[in-house]
Amino acid sequence: MKYFNAVFLSCIAVFTFSCQSTEETVFPKRESISESVYASGLIKAKNQYQAYANASGIVQEIFVSEGDPVKTGSPILVIENETARLNRENAELTRAFADRKAKQSRLRDLENNIENAQNKWRNDSLLFERQKRLREQGVGSAVDLEQRQLAFENSRNAYHSAKLIYQDVKREIEYNEKSAGKNLSISKALESDLVLKSEINGKVYALLKEKGEMVNAQTPLAVLGSADEFLLEMQVDEYDIVKVKLGQKIVVTMDSYRGQTFEAKVSKINPLMNEASKSFLVEGVFVNGPTVLYPNLTLEANIVIEVKEDALILPRSFIIEDSFVINVEGDTLKVKLGLKDLKKAEILEGIDEKTEVIKPTK
Incomplete structure (x- = not known):
């Protein structure tokens, strides 16, 4: 110290x-x-940000230049992806096939089956009741009565079975229609991801890729931000x-x-x-x-x-x-x-x- x-x-x-x-x-x-x-x-x-497209493919077209003003939703560029296009077209075909209106003829046939089964059940019911009265009066054999009863029960079961088949087919058609509709929406959403759009009203400060370049979901494509x-x-x-x-x-x-x-x-x-x-x-x-x-x-x-x-x-x-x-x-x-x-x-x-x-x- x-x-x-x-x-x-x-x-x-x-x-x-x-x-x-x-x-x-x-x-x-x-x-x-x-x-x-x-x-x-x-x-x-x-609000400056790097823009990414949630898709892979080749830059097909660029719609803006650096320094251009953009509005929310304005397209910046589009990516070509053949698989996405084919998936969307296939989903459209599936949706059209699953359309409930296209299945109306099948449902009408099943409704007719129900009506026919119901009519047969009513008719067999009447015949069975008549045969019972005759038997009580001593007319006809026991075998005839049993046959009428069996026919009545079979037509009744056929009627209920026709109704169940109709309900099952109807549910299947509704499910296929909804599923095909959702798949089509997903395919369209994936295809819309091929178009890079602005998230803000502002300006394009940089384009990071050129037409013909391969890109993926991890590739930044542009820089955008407020203009003023x-x-x-x-x-x-x-x-x-x-x-x-x-x-x-x-x-x-x-x-x-x-x-x-x-x-x-x-x-x-x-x-x-x-x-x-x-x-x-x-x-x-x-x-x-x-x-x-x-x-x-x-x-x-x-x-x-x-x-x-x-x-x-x-x-x-x-x-x-x-x-x-x-x-x-x-x-x-x-x-x-x-x-x-x-x-x-x-x-x-x-x-x-x-x-x-x-x-x-x-």
């Missing part, structure tokens, strides 16, 4: 000697200061993310607009950290932005965490190790700092506006 103190005092002495020789001095002064969190990022179009609304996507270090809040002011600079600054505000904080970069994605929207913007323009941003008016300020170049200053008498004074930015710091304790301090040189 004694060695460290000796080294530190030697450093202070060097700083003091250098400062006195240059005689660059300054008085602390009252002004506003803000503390901010630095972030880098990109400009993105609002943009947002900021910024990466904020995990050490700073707890300071960031919704609505905070953002001061933005871009290489495309050198020498200019623009104001934005924090609109969204994504809560999951990127483990690779150890950073969080923070989004912002412009309060007053440039007139012309394009997706993927780079930016640098300072998210303003706190602003203090009428603070006692000293340039950070006059402060040694964020803890000490040297006055014109050569004394080393300990100071306590408050808010800090890249160039200046707030003095909370140690000196006042009347303290003239010297800029140390290394």
Whole structure:
């Protein structure tokens, strides 16, 4: 510890000697200061997304060019897939075959069978009842009565069987009709997936495939987004993310607009950290932005965490190790700092506006 103190005092002495020789001095002064969190990022179009088609095949036709405006549902391109087309046509044939109207003749035949069976049952019932009365009067044999009873029971069973057959066939026709209809809807949906459509009202920023290229469901085909609304996507270090809040002011600079600054505000904080970069994605929207913007323009941003008016300020170049200053008498004074930015710091304790301090040189 004694060695460290000796080294530190030697450093202070060097700083003091250098400062006195240059005689660059300054008085602390009252002004506003803000503390901010630095972030880098990109400009993105609002609702910007990569478009995929839920199908495989060859790009058959492209209907738009890069930069074209599109509306929700506008076709972007179509993919050729012969299998999907054949499946749809086969489903149409199956649906037509399963159509209930086409099966009406079969149902009418079964209805006629029921009516005939019912009539025979009634007739056999009458004959059986008559034979019973004759037998009671001593006319006819027991064998004749048994035959009439057997005919009656058989016709009754035939009638009930005809009704059951009719119900089974009717249910089968209804099931086949519904199943064929659903299969046709699925086939049409799969075929409609061959046409890539816009999900938003906006602009085509990029076409990623050309006519004749083979694509699949994992292949991005286009980049679309809002035509006139943009947002900021910024990466904020995990050490700073707890300071960031919704609505905070953002001061933005871009290489495309050198020498200019623009104001934005924090609109969204994504809560999951990127483990690779150890950073969080923070989004912002412009309060007053440039007139012309394009997706993927780079930016640098300072998210303003706190602003203090009428603070006692000293340039950070006059402060040694964020803890000490040297006055014109050569004394080393300990100071306590408050808010800090890249160039200046707030003095909370140690000196006042009347303290003239010297800029140390290394």
